[in-house]
Each structure stands twice: as C-alpha cells, then as structure tokens.
Amino acid sequence: MSHLIASQKVIQHYLSALLTEDEPLAPQETALAETKKAELNRLLAQATPVAAPVENVVAAPVQTQVVQPVAKATVAPVVTETAVPVAAPVLRERAIPIAERLAVTPPPQLKVEKAYRQGSFQALFFSVAGLRIAVPLTELGGIHELGPINNLPGKADWFKGIMLHRAQKIQLVDTARWVMPEKYTATLATELNYQYVIMLGTSNWGLCCELLIDTINLEPEQIKWREQEGKRPWMAGLIKEQKCVLVDVDELVKLLNQGLDVNA
Structure with a gap:
C-alpha cells in the first residue's frame, strides 16, 4: 500500500x-x-x-486543450395543466328562404352546331311583303294553306290568331309585322295577301307567307353565317346571292314562346 x-x-x-x-x-x-x-x-x-x-x-509534445464549459441545457419547466373540457361548437344552419330554394339556376346551355352548316343542304324560299326568307328543309315542319283564323284578345300585335288544322291548333304569326314592325303600316296591312303557313319544326308556330318561291340547294360558303352571340338570334345567316335571311328555327321559336318580336 x-x-x-x-x-x-x-x-x-x-x-x-x-x-x-x-x-x-x-x-x-x-x-x-x-x-x-x-x-x-x-x-x-x-x-x-x-x-x-x-x-x-x-517525447511527444503535450497539447494543452482548453475545455470549454458546457452550457447547461435549459429545461422548460413542466407545467401541469388541468384539462378543462371544451364544449364542441354548435353548427347552426342558416334558414334558407323558400324563394332561394325554388330559385334553381339552370345549367348553361351549350350551343349546338347546326347539321346543315357542315355541308350542302336544301332550303325553302318564300316571300312576305316583298321580303325573301329561307328555312332549312330539315327544320321545316310542313306547309299548309291558310284557313279560318280565330282571334284571341290580349295577345301581341304580331299574333294573328289560331288556325285549326285537323287536331292541331296552329299559332299564326303575322310575319311582316314580326320581322319589320317599324315598316308595318295600315296600308301595308291591307295589301298583304297571306295564303300559306310555314310550320316551324315540331312546334305549333306557323309563319304566314304570301308566296312560295322555290326550294334551292345551298353550300355553306354561300352563306354569311351569324357569328356574334345574342345579336339577332333568329337569323342563322344571310344568303349572299339571293340576298335573303336564313332562319334559325329553334331560336325563332324561343322568341315566339316568350312573346318577343324581332326587336327583342
């Protein structure tokens, strides 16, 4: 030891x-x-x-090492919290007025390209007060001779009345008054000589006309198509050589169902 x-x-x-x-x-x-x-x-x-x-x-050189003081780790104090029960939030639904429930916004309708714009097609030409109008045959519902007319009060000025054709009630349109209301005068009214009814597709609407001209075969390039939406929707385009209007039947029927004329 x-x-x-x-x-x-x-x-x-x-x-x-x-x-x-x-x-x-x-x-x-x-x-x-x-x-x-x-x-x-x-x-x-x-x-x-x-x-x-x-x-x-x-023999080996002695290296003196400076020992850095080690910082003491700061330990966060442990805080004991008493668990306090938190009530779940109460979700309350807003009472939706009946008007909002019934007001359902319809989905936007996509524009359907007409089949006759893809190639050659036939169109019926007729005239009213010297104005030529054409309707694609694929959208023509038929042609009838004008018969007795039943007038209905409270309708638009261009609504001429009801014509019975077999079991069908045809709603007649005073075509001259609907197309050019600013030029429709009492003199023009007395000069009109409606003889035929041009049916619009599968609807009950018929355009009164004076003269059936002809059925002509048309090419898409012969027509200046209406490209701007919302402007004259009833016009599909202008036929260049004949200088007349080609009717978009579907859009025309929509306007008639709403009681609107060409100025709408």
Missing part, C-alpha cells in the same frame, strides 16, 4: 514539473528531476511490465 502511495506522489510531482517545464531549472533541480524520472520508470516497470517507458511518452 505504501509502495502504491509513493508511486502516485512521484507521478503527480512529475506531471507538475511538465506543466512548468518552460521555466529554467537550477542544476540541483535538474539532477533531482533526472533522479525522479529514473525512479518513476522503475516504479512503472514494476507495476505494469508492458507499459511504455517514460521517455517515449515525454
């Missing part, structure tokens, strides 16, 4: 000497240091035979 304590004192003393080795030593201190070094080597050899000699350890 005393031997171990003596060896520890020698090691501590030697390490202290290393830390101050830059200071010059007196001759007697140098001799003492050499003596202690030899004694330390002897003690180390006795304690651990495989240990390296002190000279080998001393």
Whole structure:
C-alpha cells in the first residue's frame, strides 16, 4: 500500500514539473528531476511490465486543450395543466328562404352546331311583303294553306290568331309585322295577301307567307353565317346571292314562346 502511495506522489510531482517545464531549472533541480524520472520508470516497470517507458511518452509534445464549459441545457419547466373540457361548437344552419330554394339556376346551355352548316343542304324560299326568307328543309315542319283564323284578345300585335288544322291548333304569326314592325303600316296591312303557313319544326308556330318561291340547294360558303352571340338570334345567316335571311328555327321559336318580336 505504501509502495502504491509513493508511486502516485512521484507521478503527480512529475506531471507538475511538465506543466512548468518552460521555466529554467537550477542544476540541483535538474539532477533531482533526472533522479525522479529514473525512479518513476522503475516504479512503472514494476507495476505494469508492458507499459511504455517514460521517455517515449515525454517525447511527444503535450497539447494543452482548453475545455470549454458546457452550457447547461435549459429545461422548460413542466407545467401541469388541468384539462378543462371544451364544449364542441354548435353548427347552426342558416334558414334558407323558400324563394332561394325554388330559385334553381339552370345549367348553361351549350350551343349546338347546326347539321346543315357542315355541308350542302336544301332550303325553302318564300316571300312576305316583298321580303325573301329561307328555312332549312330539315327544320321545316310542313306547309299548309291558310284557313279560318280565330282571334284571341290580349295577345301581341304580331299574333294573328289560331288556325285549326285537323287536331292541331296552329299559332299564326303575322310575319311582316314580326320581322319589320317599324315598316308595318295600315296600308301595308291591307295589301298583304297571306295564303300559306310555314310550320316551324315540331312546334305549333306557323309563319304566314304570301308566296312560295322555290326550294334551292345551298353550300355553306354561300352563306354569311351569324357569328356574334345574342345579336339577332333568329337569323342563322344571310344568303349572299339571293340576298335573303336564313332562319334559325329553334331560336325563332324561343322568341315566339316568350312573346318577343324581332326587336327583342
């Protein structure tokens, strides 16, 4: 035990000497240091035979490392909260007025390209007060001679009345008054000589006309098509050579059902 304590004192003393080795030593201190070094080597050899000699350890330069203080991690204090029950939010639906429930916005209608615009087609030409009008045969519902007319009060000025044809009640249109109301005068009214009824598709609407002209085969390039939406929807286009209107039957029927004339 005393031997171990003596060896520890020698090691501590030697390490202290290393830390101050830059200071010059007196001759007697140098001799003492050499003596202690030899004694330390002897003690180390006795304690651990495989240990390296002190000279080998001393040969390597000793690097002094500055140990940085380790910052203490800040630990957030643990706060114990009492769980407070939170009531779930009450969702209340807005009362929808009946008017809003009934007002259903219809989906936008896509414009359907007419089949007769894809190639050649036939059209019936007729005249009213000197004005030529054409209807595609594919949208022509038939042709009837004008018969007795039953007038109905409270209708638009251009509504001529009801004509019975077999089991069908045909709603007659005073075509001249509907197409050119600004030129319709009392004189023109007395000069008109309606003889035929041009049926519009599968509807009950019929255009009164004075003269059936002819059925002509047309090519799409012979027509200046109406391209602007909302402007004169009842016109499919203008036939260049004959200088007359080609009727869009579907759009014309829509206007008639709404009680609108050409100025709508």
